Amino acid sequence: MRRDSLSEEKGFTLIELLVVVAIISLLVSILLPALGRVKEQACRARCMSNEHQCIMACLMYAGESDDWLPMGNIGRREDHPEYWTETTFQGCVAMAKRYNLSEEVAICGSWGLKQEEFFRKPEVDDEGYDLTGTTMGFVYYGRRYDVPDMLMSPVMADGTTYRSPRRTSDGPGQYTSATLMTCFHWDGISSGAGWGAKMPHKKNGAGYIPGGGSDVLEPHPEGLAVGFLDASARWVEWDKLKWFEQRGSIRTYYCPD
Numbered sequence: 001m002r003r004d005s006l007s008e009e010k011g012f013t014l015i016e017l018l019v020v021v022a023i024i025s026l027l028v029s030i031l032l033p034a035l036g037r038v039k040e041q042a043c044r045a046r047c048m049s050n051e052h053q054c055i056m057a058c059l060m061y062a063g064e065s066d067d068w069l070p071m072g073n074i075g076r077r078e079d080h081p082e083y084w085t086e087t088t089f090q091g092c093v094a095m096a097k098r099y100n101l102s103e104e105v106a107i108c109g110s111w112g113l114k115q116e117e118f119f120r121k122p123e124v125d126d127e128g129y130d131l132t133g134t135t136m137g138f139v140y141y142g143r144r145y146d147v148p149d150m151l152m153s154p155v156m157a158d159g160t161t162y163r164s165p166r167r168t169s170d171g172p173g174q175y176t177s178a179t180l181m182t183c184f185h186w187d188g189i190s191s192g193a194g195w196g197a198k199m200p201h202k203k204n205g206a207g208y209i210p211g212g213g214s215d216v217l218e219p220h221p222e223g224l225a226v227g228f229l230d231a232s233a234r235w236v237e238w239d240k241l242k243w244f245e246q247r248g249s250i251r252t253y254y255c256p257d
Helices: 014-063 089-099
Strands: 179-182 186-188 196-198 223-228 233-237 242-246 250-254
Touching (some): 014 223
Antiparallel strands (some): 242 250
16 A cells, blocks of 8 residues: 655654754844944944034134134133033034034934933023033043142143143144044043943943943943044043043043054
């Protein structure tokens, strides 16, 4: 008696199914890191493009202001101390209105649009002076407070005061670095303080935010997007960066060029 060949269908064995699952798992484990790397590269490129646009607006401002860059100080005076992670709310509004800068352009891609955190309207006292600054998604290095030997002075590792660019016509000897913007926010950990840290370009591009009380900046970013006085922007590896501190506890990173 002859069997019908169509009735002899054969399914996968358990071993064959396990092999297929193992191959799929292997492919996923190979592809996911590669996809994460592509996403991070795109985030870096977006940060550099945004910094370029912000700096171009600063240069247009300088072109209309006798070469003076927009002021970074929150008190609207160059001798007014403040944290470097803050800048004038009025300055941000002026740049947005005059040169059509959006909040999205002025915020590192690691943080996203967090208006309540980066573009809050500061409180004012009875005379109209800012009491708190506007915290941007980039650190802006133009016309910042740098009075030597004061509590809030930006002090580098060798004990000297960090000087920021003030005018586009200034020469290299008139400032410490041509850095005008970075996508970094702050680091109060590796300086030994309990402020915590806010470091971009980690955790799949979402940024790394350890709280106060941490004592090791790990993992630190592979680098930072840095924008310069000539409107160029590039990715700078972490070990190529230098830092200065305020109050001996709040550390800010820059590119020494």
